[in-house]
Amino acid sequence: MDKKQAKKILAQIEKKKALLGIQNRDIAVFIGVCEKTFREKIRDPEKFSLREIYQIMHLLRFSEEDKKEAFL
Numbered sequence: 001m002d003k004k005q006a007k008k009i010l011a012q013i014e015k016k017k018a019l020l021g022i023q024n025r026d027i028a029v030f031i032g033v034c035e036k037t038f039r040e041k042i043r044d045p046e047k048f049s050l051r052e053i054y055q056i057m058h059l060l061r062f063s064e065e066d067k068k069e070a071f072l
Helices: 003-020 024-031 035-043 050-059 064-071
Strands: none
Touching: 003 064, 024 035, 024 050
């Protein structure tokens, strides 16, 4: 994942978090990491595993359109 791609994905995550009222700690618990680790991964998104990205998309109820916006 390049920096441009990472920014797009993070923008979608932030947008969905705001819409759903979900906090970083909620996502961290859901993907099985502590909140500090989650924040570190947000600062350096290449550290996220593919599985964690899928889990986050599931929790934040990414639609097909959201996925396209984030990944294309």
